[in-house]
Amino acid sequence: MRAMEVIIQPNQEAAAALVARIVAHDLRANPHLVLGLATGSTMECVYRHLVRLHQTEKLDFSLCSTFNLDEYVGLFPSDPNSYRHYMERHLFRHVNVDPRNTHLPNGLASDLDAECRQYEAMIQRFGGIDLQLVGIGKAGHIGFNEPLSALRSRTRVKALTPTTMKQNAPLFGGEDKMPRRAITMGVGTIIEARRCVLLATGSSKADVLAQAV
Ligand code: F6R
Numbered sequence: 661m662r663a664m665e666v667i668i669q670p671n672q673e674a675a676a677a678l679v680a681r682i683v684a685h686d687l688r689a690n691p692h693l694v695l696g697l698a699t700g701s702t703m704e705c706v707y708r709h710l711v712r713l714h715q716t717e718k719l720d721f722s723l724c725s726t727f728n729l730d731e732y733v734g735l736f737p738s739d740p741n742s743y744r745h746y747m748e749r750h751l752f753r754h755v756n757v758d759p760r761n762t763h764l765p766n767g768l769a770s771d772l773d774a775e776c777r778q779y780e781a782m783i784q785r786f787g788g789i790d791l792q793l794v795g796i797g798k799a800g801h802i803g804f805n806e807p808l809s810a811l812r813s814r815t816r817v818k819a820l821t822p823t824t825m826k827q828n829a830p831l832f833g834g835e836d837k838m839p840r841r842a843i844t845m846g847v848g849t850i851i852e853a854r855r856c857v858l859l860a861t862g863s864s865k866a867d868v869l870a871q872a873v
Contacts, residue, residue, distance in 0.1 A: 664873075666873060671861075672702075672705060672861040672862070673705065675859060675861055676702075676705035676706045676708070676709055676859065676861075677709050679706045679709075679793065679857055679859050680706050680709030680710050680713060681709075682791070682857055683695065683706075683710060683791065683793070684710070684713050684717075684719050686790065686791050686855070687719065687720070687721070687724060688719075690790065691720060691722075691723040691724065692723050692724065692725075693724045693725075693790050693791060694724070694725050694726075694727065694783075694786050694787060694788065694789050694790045694791075695724055695725070695726045695727075695789070695790065695791055695792075695793075696726075696727050696728075696729065696789040696791065696792030696793060696794075696845075696850070696853055696856075697726050697727070697728045697729070697747065697751075697793055698728070698729050698730075698793050698794050698795050698803070699728070699729075699730075699743045699746045699747065699795075700795045700797075702795045702859055702860065702861055703750075703793065703795055703859070704750055706793065706859065707750040707751040708750075710751060710755065711751065711754040711755060714754065714755040714756070715754075719755075720756065721755045721756050721757040722756045722757070722758060723758075724757065724761065725761040725762075725763070725786050726747075726757065726761065726762045726763060727763045727764075727779075727782075727783055727786075727789060727845075728743055728747060728763065728764040728765070729792075729794065729802075729803040729844060729845050729850070730743060730764075730765065730803045730804050730842050730843060730844040730845065731743045731744065731764045731765045731766070731767045731842060731843055732767050732838075732839040732841075732842045733767040733768075733772065733817065733839050733840075733841040733842055733843060734767055734768065734839045734841075735767055735768075735839060736768065741831055741832055741838075742767070743764055744764050747762065747764065763779070763782060765779050765815065765843035765844075766843075767839075767842070767843055772817050772843065773816075773817070775843065776814070776815040776816050776817065776843055777815075779815045779843070779845075780814055780815045780849065783849065788852060788853070788854065789852070789853040789854070790853070790854050790855065791853065791854070791855045791856075791857065792850055792853035792855070792856045792857070793857055793859065794850065794856060794857070794858045794859075795858070795859055795860065796858060796860050796865060796868060796869060796872060797823075797824065797827060797868075798823075798827060798864055798865065798868060799821070799823040799824070799827075799868065800868045800871065800872060801821075801824060802847070802850065802858075802872075803844035803845050803850065804818045804820065804824065804842045804844035805818070805844060805845075805846065805847050805850075806818075806821055806824075807871075807872075809846070809847050810846075810847065810848075811847050811848060811851070812846070812847070812848040813846030813847050813848050813849075814845075814846040814848055814849055815843065815844065815845050815846055815849055816843070816844065816846060817841055817842070817843055818841065818842055818843075818844050819840060819841055820838075820839070820840055820841065820842060825838065825840075858872070
């Protein structure tokens, strides 16, 4: 059984700064770090801190590799709502990560199940994820895994639940304009990471976080 530590910080800024420092510490200890990444508004602050550490302390991403938790099905990387676009906007283009070492599931693959299997295989080829960042949705989802997802689940296609559709629809200008499916790492994929940091901020996440813990 692995140890879990709950760290409470006075505000969102301090919590995000701490997560960025954890990433920086692990990256300095192992420049070839395999880093698992998440999207969402909570993570924006973490990426801002990482960009600042790159600019002011020369935090070096040149040898690390990244794997994101999830991506919508059917969106082009250039679509402002795709998670690839989010990552470029908030982190990748501001640091010296090698674009060839950044990975997100391909939601445009013609065979989505094969894409999921390949994504899992690629994580294994890179030696597994060393440090995985995760956020949590208001209804308890991690990636696109809803609270009752099997603990052994692997990367797969998931239909978005009505709650998730509602939560994310404003970004797309309405539910009718948003994808109904996404590829997500499974819970099994996520908990196999050597270290996992879950960041939740704001009172609206308090109950769901308590349940998750
Ligand atoms: C996205 C992801 C999601 C978000 C969650 C919280 O890659 O994994 O589980 O972490 O929806 O999103 P925010 O931070 O916007 O509340």
